[in-house]
Amino acid sequence: MNLDQAIALLANTPAALNALLRGLxxxxxxxxxxxxxxxxxxxxxxxxxxxxxxxxxxxxxxxxFGGSRPFDPVDRLAQQRESRGKSLAALLDEFARLRSESLAxxxxxxxQPEDFARPGLHPALGTVxxxxxxxxxxxxDLTHLHQISRIMAHQYHDAAGPWSRFLGVLHCDGxxxxx
Amino acid sequence: MNLDQAIALLANTPAALNALLRGLxxxxxxxxxxxxxxxxxxxxxxxxxxxxxxxxxxxxxxxxFGGSRPFDPVDRLAQQRESRGKSLAALLDEFARLRSESLAxxxxxxxQPEDFARPGLHPALGTVxxxxxxxxxxxxDLTHLHQISRIMAHQYHDAAGPWSRFLGVLHCDGxxxxx
Numbered sequence: 482m483n484l485d486q487a488i489a490l491l492a493n494t495p496a497a498l499n500a501l502l503r504g505l506x507x508x509x510x511x512x513x514x515x516x517x518x519x520x521x522x523x524x525x526x527x528x529x530x531x532x533x534x535x536x537x538x539x540x541x542x543x544x545x546f547g548g549s550r551p552f553d554p555v556d557r558l559a560q561q562r563e564s565r566g567k568s569l570a571a572l573l574d575e576f577a578r579l580r581s582e583s584l585a586x587x588x589x590x591x592x593q594p595e596d597f598a599r600p601g602l603h604p605a606l607g608t609v610x611x612x613x614x615x616x617x618x619x620x621x622d623l624t625h626l627h628q629i630s631r632i633m634a635h636q637y638h639d640a641a642g643p644w645s646r647f648l649g650v651l652h653c654d655g656x657x658x659x660x
Numbered sequence: 661m662n663l664d665q666a667i668a669l670l671a672n673t674p675a676a677l678n679a680l681l682r683g684l685x686x687x688x689x690x691x692x693x694x695x696x697x698x699x700x701x702x703x704x705x706x707x708x709x710x711x712x713x714x715x716x717x718x719x720x721x722x723x724x725f726g727g728s729r730p731f732d733p734v735d736r737l738a739q740q741r742e743s744r745g746k747s748l749a750a751l752l753d754e755f756a757r758l759r760s761e762s763l764a765x766x767x768x769x770x771x772q773p774e775d776f777a778r779p780g781l782h783p784a785l786g787t788v789x790x791x792x793x794x795x796x797x798x799x800x801d802l803t804h805l806h807q808i809s810r811i812m813a814h815q816y817h818d819a820a821g822p823w824s825r826f827l828g829v830l831h832c833d834g835x836x837x838x839x
Binding site for chain 1: 661662664665668669672673675676677678679680681682683684685687688782784785786787788789791792793795796798799800802803805806807809810812813816817819820821822823824825826827828829830831832834835
Protein backbone atom coordinates (compact mmCIF):
# COMPACT_ATOMS: atom_id res chain seq x y z
CA MET A 482 0.00 0.00 0.00
CA ASN A 483 1.28 3.38 -1.00
CA LEU A 484 -0.82 6.34 0.12
CA ASP A 485 -0.46 8.35 -3.07
CA GLN A 486 -1.38 5.30 -5.18
CA ALA A 487 -4.40 4.57 -3.01
CA ILE A 488 -5.59 8.17 -3.10
CA ALA A 489 -5.20 8.31 -6.89
CA LEU A 490 -7.57 5.38 -7.27
CA LEU A 491 -10.02 6.55 -4.60
CA ALA A 492 -10.17 9.96 -6.27
CA ASN A 493 -11.14 8.49 -9.64
CA THR A 494 -13.97 6.23 -8.52
CA PRO A 495 -16.84 8.74 -8.25
CA ALA A 496 -16.21 10.12 -11.74
CA ALA A 497 -15.93 6.60 -13.15
CA LEU A 498 -19.27 5.56 -11.64
CA ASN A 499 -20.82 8.83 -12.75
CA ALA A 500 -19.65 8.37 -16.34
CA LEU A 501 -20.78 4.75 -16.34
CA LEU A 502 -24.26 5.24 -14.87
CA ARG A 503 -25.54 8.79 -15.27
CA GLY A 504 -28.28 9.09 -17.84
CA LEU A 505 -28.71 5.35 -18.38
CA UNK A 506 -32.24 3.98 -18.64
CA UNK A 507 -33.58 2.37 -15.44
CA UNK A 508 -33.32 -1.05 -17.07
CA UNK A 509 -29.60 -0.89 -16.35
CA UNK A 510 -29.50 0.93 -13.02
CA UNK A 511 -32.63 -0.08 -11.09
CA UNK A 512 -32.56 -3.79 -11.84
CA UNK A 513 -30.78 -6.44 -9.81
CA UNK A 514 -29.68 -10.07 -10.04
CA UNK A 515 -32.73 -11.56 -8.31
CA UNK A 516 -34.21 -11.77 -4.81
CA UNK A 517 -32.11 -10.10 -2.12
CA UNK A 518 -29.55 -8.73 -4.53
CA UNK A 519 -28.62 -5.13 -5.23
CA UNK A 520 -29.14 -2.85 -8.21
CA UNK A 521 -26.47 -0.36 -9.31
CA UNK A 522 -28.64 2.26 -7.55
CA UNK A 523 -28.41 0.23 -4.32
CA UNK A 524 -24.64 -0.09 -4.67
CA UNK A 525 -24.14 3.67 -4.94
CA UNK A 526 -26.25 4.06 -1.79
CA UNK A 527 -23.99 1.52 -0.04
CA UNK A 528 -20.87 3.40 -1.17
CA UNK A 529 -22.34 6.60 0.27
CA UNK A 530 -23.11 4.91 3.57
CA UNK A 531 -19.66 3.32 3.90
CA UNK A 532 -17.99 6.57 2.88
CA UNK A 533 -19.81 8.34 5.67
CA UNK A 534 -19.51 5.75 8.42
CA UNK A 535 -16.71 3.29 7.69
CA UNK A 536 -13.49 4.08 5.93
CA UNK A 537 -12.22 7.43 7.11
CA UNK A 538 -14.03 7.19 10.47
CA UNK A 539 -12.30 3.85 11.10
CA UNK A 540 -8.92 5.31 10.07
CA UNK A 541 -9.45 8.04 12.64
CA UNK A 542 -10.43 5.43 15.26
CA UNK A 543 -7.15 3.64 14.63
CA UNK A 544 -5.22 6.87 15.13
CA UNK A 545 -7.17 7.72 18.27
CA PHE A 546 -7.78 4.37 19.98
CA GLY A 547 -5.51 1.85 18.25
CA GLY A 548 -6.72 -1.70 18.87
CA SER A 549 -8.40 -0.88 22.17
CA ARG A 550 -11.87 -0.26 20.75
CA PRO A 551 -13.53 -2.29 17.94
CA PHE A 552 -14.95 -0.53 14.90
CA ASP A 553 -18.72 -0.30 14.65
CA PRO A 554 -20.06 -3.01 12.31
CA VAL A 555 -21.16 -1.96 8.80
CA ASP A 556 -24.91 -1.67 8.25
CA ARG A 557 -25.25 -3.45 4.92
CA LEU A 558 -28.88 -2.46 4.50
CA ALA A 559 -28.56 1.22 5.37
CA GLN A 560 -29.05 2.28 1.77
CA GLN A 561 -32.58 0.89 1.78
CA ARG A 562 -33.53 3.71 4.16
CA GLU A 563 -31.07 6.36 3.13
CA SER A 564 -31.54 6.23 -0.65
CA ARG A 565 -35.35 6.23 -0.51
CA GLY A 566 -36.88 8.90 -2.72
CA LYS A 567 -33.55 10.01 -4.14
CA SER A 568 -32.57 9.93 -7.80
CA LEU A 569 -29.49 8.09 -9.03
CA ALA A 570 -28.08 11.44 -10.18
CA ALA A 571 -28.46 12.82 -6.64
CA LEU A 572 -26.70 9.76 -5.20
CA LEU A 573 -23.83 10.07 -7.67
CA ASP A 574 -23.41 13.74 -6.71
CA GLU A 575 -23.54 12.88 -3.02
CA PHE A 576 -20.92 10.16 -3.35
CA ALA A 577 -18.59 12.48 -5.28
CA ARG A 578 -18.93 15.19 -2.65
CA LEU A 579 -18.37 12.81 0.28
CA ARG A 580 -15.34 11.16 -1.36
CA SER A 581 -13.80 14.53 -2.11
CA GLU A 582 -14.28 15.54 1.54
CA SER A 583 -12.86 12.21 2.78
CA LEU A 584 -9.73 12.55 0.70
CA ALA A 585 -9.17 16.14 1.76
CA UNK A 586 -9.43 15.01 5.37
CA UNK A 587 -7.20 11.98 4.75
CA UNK A 588 -4.49 14.21 3.26
CA UNK A 589 -4.83 16.62 6.18
CA UNK A 590 -4.05 13.77 8.62
CA UNK A 591 -0.51 14.06 7.26
CA UNK A 592 0.16 10.38 7.91
CA GLN A 593 3.76 9.41 8.57
CA PRO A 594 5.41 6.10 7.59
CA GLU A 595 5.13 4.74 11.12
CA ASP A 596 1.37 5.38 11.21
CA PHE A 597 0.59 2.73 8.61
CA ALA A 598 1.44 -0.12 10.99
CA ARG A 599 -0.87 1.17 13.72
CA PRO A 600 -3.41 -1.48 14.74
CA GLY A 601 -7.18 -1.36 14.79
CA LEU A 602 -9.79 -3.89 15.88
CA HIS A 603 -12.29 -5.07 13.27
CA PRO A 604 -15.42 -6.59 14.84
CA ALA A 605 -15.25 -9.69 12.61
CA LEU A 606 -11.70 -9.79 11.24
CA GLY A 607 -9.76 -9.06 14.43
CA THR A 608 -6.55 -7.04 14.34
CA VAL A 609 -5.91 -5.03 11.20
CA UNK A 610 -3.59 -2.11 10.48
CA UNK A 611 -4.14 1.35 9.05
CA UNK A 612 -2.30 0.17 5.94
CA UNK A 613 -4.72 -2.76 5.54
CA UNK A 614 -7.64 -0.37 5.94
CA UNK A 615 -6.42 2.04 3.26
CA UNK A 616 -5.77 -0.82 0.82
CA UNK A 617 -9.17 -2.37 1.61
CA UNK A 618 -10.86 0.97 0.95
CA UNK A 619 -9.52 0.97 -2.63
CA UNK A 620 -10.41 -2.70 -3.17
CA UNK A 621 -13.90 -2.03 -1.80
CA ASP A 622 -14.40 0.52 -4.59
CA LEU A 623 -13.21 -2.08 -7.11
CA THR A 624 -15.40 -4.82 -5.61
CA HIS A 625 -18.45 -2.67 -6.19
CA LEU A 626 -17.39 -1.67 -9.70
CA HIS A 627 -16.95 -5.38 -10.39
CA GLN A 628 -20.40 -6.01 -8.91
CA ILE A 629 -22.09 -3.21 -10.89
CA SER A 630 -20.62 -4.49 -14.16
CA ARG A 631 -21.95 -7.94 -13.30
CA ILE A 632 -25.42 -6.67 -12.31
CA MET A 633 -25.75 -4.74 -15.55
CA ALA A 634 -24.46 -7.61 -17.69
CA HIS A 635 -26.99 -9.93 -16.04
CA GLN A 636 -29.80 -7.91 -17.64
CA TYR A 637 -28.60 -9.03 -21.10
CA HIS A 638 -27.66 -12.62 -20.22
CA ASP A 639 -30.38 -14.10 -22.40
CA ALA A 640 -30.28 -11.33 -24.98
CA ALA A 641 -26.66 -12.16 -25.85
CA GLY A 642 -27.74 -15.61 -27.03
CA PRO A 643 -24.86 -17.96 -27.89
CA TRP A 644 -22.32 -15.22 -26.99
CA SER A 645 -23.15 -15.70 -23.31
CA ARG A 646 -20.71 -18.66 -23.34
CA PHE A 647 -17.78 -16.38 -24.14
CA LEU A 648 -18.61 -13.37 -21.97
CA GLY A 649 -16.89 -13.95 -18.65
CA VAL A 650 -18.91 -11.49 -16.59
CA LEU A 651 -21.99 -13.66 -17.19
CA HIS A 652 -20.22 -16.57 -15.46
CA CYS A 653 -19.26 -14.63 -12.35
CA ASP A 654 -21.36 -15.90 -9.48
CA GLY A 655 -20.59 -12.99 -7.17
CA UNK A 656 -18.14 -13.41 -4.36
CA UNK A 657 -19.04 -10.63 -2.01
CA UNK A 658 -20.84 -12.30 0.84
CA UNK A 659 -18.62 -12.60 3.90
CA UNK A 660 -18.20 -16.17 5.01
CA MET B 661 -32.26 -6.18 -26.40
CA ASN B 662 -33.50 -2.70 -27.04
CA LEU B 663 -31.38 -0.59 -29.39
CA ASP B 664 -31.70 2.66 -27.45
CA GLN B 665 -30.80 0.90 -24.18
CA ALA B 666 -27.81 -0.77 -25.78
CA ILE B 667 -26.57 2.46 -27.34
CA ALA B 668 -26.95 4.32 -24.03
CA LEU B 669 -24.61 1.85 -22.34
CA LEU B 670 -22.16 1.64 -25.24
CA ALA B 671 -21.95 5.43 -25.32
CA ASN B 672 -21.00 5.66 -21.64
CA THR B 673 -18.19 3.08 -21.59
CA PRO B 674 -15.29 5.17 -22.97
CA ALA B 675 -15.90 8.00 -20.51
CA ALA B 676 -16.22 5.52 -17.64
CA LEU B 677 -12.90 3.86 -18.49
CA ASN B 678 -11.30 7.25 -19.00
CA ALA B 679 -12.47 8.50 -15.59
CA LEU B 680 -11.37 5.27 -13.93
CA LEU B 681 -7.91 5.00 -15.46
CA ARG B 682 -6.57 8.32 -16.71
CA GLY B 683 -3.82 9.72 -14.55
CA LEU B 684 -3.44 6.62 -12.38
CA UNK B 685 0.08 5.47 -11.50
CA UNK B 686 1.39 2.59 -13.63
CA UNK B 687 1.10 0.26 -10.62
CA UNK B 688 -2.64 0.14 -11.35
CA UNK B 689 -2.73 0.25 -15.13
CA UNK B 690 0.39 -1.56 -16.38
CA UNK B 691 0.28 -4.54 -14.01
CA UNK B 692 -1.54 -7.81 -14.63
CA UNK B 693 -2.68 -10.92 -12.77
CA UNK B 694 0.36 -13.06 -13.63
CA UNK B 695 1.80 -14.86 -16.66
CA UNK B 696 -0.28 -14.60 -19.82
CA UNK B 697 -2.83 -12.23 -18.29
CA UNK B 698 -3.69 -8.69 -19.28
CA UNK B 699 -3.15 -5.31 -17.69
CA UNK B 700 -5.77 -2.56 -17.86
CA UNK B 701 -3.58 -1.05 -20.60
CA UNK B 702 -3.84 -4.32 -22.55
CA UNK B 703 -7.62 -4.40 -22.11
CA UNK B 704 -8.07 -0.93 -23.59
CA UNK B 705 -5.96 -2.06 -26.57
CA UNK B 706 -8.25 -5.08 -26.97
CA UNK B 707 -11.35 -2.86 -26.83
CA UNK B 708 -9.84 -0.68 -29.56
CA UNK B 709 -9.10 -3.71 -31.72
CA UNK B 710 -12.57 -5.23 -31.30
CA UNK B 711 -14.19 -1.85 -31.89
CA UNK B 712 -12.37 -1.56 -35.18
CA UNK B 713 -12.71 -5.13 -36.44
CA UNK B 714 -15.54 -6.95 -34.68
CA UNK B 715 -18.72 -5.39 -33.47
CA UNK B 716 -19.97 -2.94 -36.07
CA UNK B 717 -18.17 -4.71 -38.95
CA UNK B 718 -19.95 -7.95 -37.99
CA UNK B 719 -23.30 -6.14 -37.75
CA UNK B 720 -22.75 -4.89 -41.27
CA UNK B 721 -21.81 -8.42 -42.42
CA UNK B 722 -25.12 -9.69 -41.05
CA UNK B 723 -27.02 -7.03 -42.96
CA UNK B 724 -25.06 -7.72 -46.15
CA PHE B 725 -24.49 -11.49 -46.14
CA GLY B 726 -26.79 -12.93 -43.46
CA GLY B 727 -25.63 -16.38 -42.40
CA SER B 728 -23.94 -17.18 -45.71
CA ARG B 729 -20.46 -16.03 -44.67
CA PRO B 730 -18.81 -16.57 -41.27
CA PHE B 731 -17.37 -13.63 -39.37
CA ASP B 732 -13.58 -13.36 -39.23
CA PRO B 733 -12.28 -14.71 -35.90
CA VAL B 734 -11.15 -12.19 -33.26
CA ASP B 735 -7.41 -11.72 -32.90
CA ARG B 736 -7.06 -11.80 -29.11
CA LEU B 737 -3.42 -10.77 -29.19
CA ALA B 738 -3.69 -7.88 -31.64
CA GLN B 739 -3.20 -5.29 -28.90
CA GLN B 740 0.32 -6.59 -28.26
CA ARG B 741 1.30 -5.18 -31.67
CA GLU B 742 -1.13 -2.30 -31.97
CA SER B 743 -0.63 -0.71 -28.54
CA ARG B 744 3.15 -0.82 -28.65
CA GLY B 745 4.75 2.52 -27.90
CA LYS B 746 1.42 4.22 -27.14
CA SER B 747 0.45 5.83 -23.86
CA LEU B 748 -2.66 4.79 -21.96
CA ALA B 749 -4.01 8.32 -22.46
CA ALA B 750 -3.62 7.93 -26.23
CA LEU B 751 -5.44 4.58 -26.13
CA LEU B 752 -8.30 6.01 -24.08
CA ASP B 753 -8.67 8.84 -26.60
CA GLU B 754 -8.55 6.40 -29.51
CA PHE B 755 -11.21 4.15 -27.97
CA ALA B 756 -13.49 7.13 -27.32
CA ARG B 757 -13.13 8.33 -30.90
CA LEU B 758 -13.73 4.89 -32.41
CA ARG B 759 -16.76 4.21 -30.21
CA SER B 760 -18.27 7.55 -31.10
CA GLU B 761 -17.81 6.80 -34.80
CA SER B 762 -19.26 3.28 -34.39
CA LEU B 763 -22.38 4.58 -32.69
CA ALA B 764 -22.90 7.30 -35.29
CA UNK B 765 -22.66 4.63 -37.98
CA UNK B 766 -24.93 2.26 -36.04
CA UNK B 767 -27.60 4.94 -35.74
CA UNK B 768 -27.24 5.75 -39.43
CA UNK B 769 -28.07 2.13 -40.31
CA UNK B 770 -31.60 3.03 -39.22
CA UNK B 771 -32.32 -0.53 -38.14
CA GLN B 772 -35.94 -1.66 -38.30
CA PRO B 773 -37.61 -4.14 -35.92
CA GLU B 774 -37.37 -6.95 -38.46
CA ASP B 775 -33.61 -6.47 -38.82
CA PHE B 776 -32.85 -7.66 -35.30
CA ALA B 777 -33.73 -11.26 -36.11
CA ARG B 778 -31.41 -11.39 -39.12
CA PRO B 779 -28.90 -14.23 -38.83
CA GLY B 780 -25.13 -14.21 -38.93
CA LEU B 781 -22.57 -17.01 -38.73
CA HIS B 782 -20.08 -16.90 -35.87
CA PRO B 783 -16.98 -19.00 -36.55
CA ALA B 784 -17.18 -20.75 -33.15
CA LEU B 785 -20.73 -20.15 -31.89
CA GLY B 786 -22.68 -20.92 -35.07
CA THR B 787 -25.84 -19.04 -35.92
CA VAL B 788 -26.45 -15.82 -34.05
CA UNK B 789 -28.74 -12.86 -34.74
CA UNK B 790 -28.13 -9.14 -35.05
CA UNK B 791 -29.98 -8.76 -31.75
CA UNK B 792 -27.59 -11.21 -30.05
CA UNK B 793 -24.65 -9.29 -31.48
CA UNK B 794 -25.82 -5.91 -30.20
CA UNK B 795 -26.51 -7.35 -26.73
CA UNK B 796 -23.13 -9.12 -26.72
CA UNK B 797 -21.40 -5.86 -27.64
CA UNK B 798 -22.74 -4.22 -24.47
CA UNK B 799 -21.88 -7.25 -22.31
CA UNK B 800 -18.39 -7.32 -23.83
CA ASP B 801 -17.85 -3.78 -22.50
CA LEU B 802 -19.05 -4.93 -19.08
CA THR B 803 -16.91 -8.08 -19.16
CA HIS B 804 -13.84 -5.95 -19.61
CA LEU B 805 -14.87 -3.44 -16.95
CA HIS B 806 -15.36 -6.43 -14.65
CA GLN B 807 -11.91 -7.69 -15.66
CA ILE B 808 -10.20 -4.31 -15.17
CA SER B 809 -11.67 -3.94 -11.68
CA ARG B 810 -10.38 -7.43 -10.86
CA ILE B 811 -6.89 -6.80 -12.32
CA MET B 812 -6.53 -3.60 -10.31
CA ALA B 813 -7.85 -5.16 -7.10
CA HIS B 814 -5.35 -8.01 -7.50
CA GLN B 815 -2.51 -5.51 -7.00
CA TYR B 816 -3.71 -4.93 -3.41
CA HIS B 817 -4.68 -8.50 -2.56
CA ASP B 818 -1.98 -8.86 0.06
CA ALA B 819 -2.04 -5.22 1.10
CA ALA B 820 -5.68 -5.52 2.22
CA GLY B 821 -4.63 -8.06 4.86
CA PRO B 822 -7.55 -9.72 6.70
CA TRP B 823 -10.05 -7.67 4.64
CA SER B 824 -9.24 -9.77 1.57
CA ARG B 825 -11.71 -12.36 2.94
CA PHE B 826 -14.61 -9.93 2.60
CA LEU B 827 -13.75 -8.27 -0.70
CA GLY B 828 -15.47 -10.27 -3.39
CA VAL B 829 -13.44 -9.05 -6.33
CA LEU B 830 -10.39 -10.75 -4.80
CA HIS B 831 -12.20 -14.10 -5.01
CA CYS B 832 -13.15 -13.79 -8.68
CA ASP B 833 -11.06 -16.25 -10.66
CA GLY B 834 -11.78 -14.69 -14.05
CA UNK B 835 -14.25 -16.33 -16.34
CA UNK B 836 -13.34 -14.94 -19.71
CA UNK B 837 -11.52 -17.73 -21.50
CA UNK B 838 -13.76 -19.38 -24.09
CA UNK B 839 -14.21 -23.07 -23.41
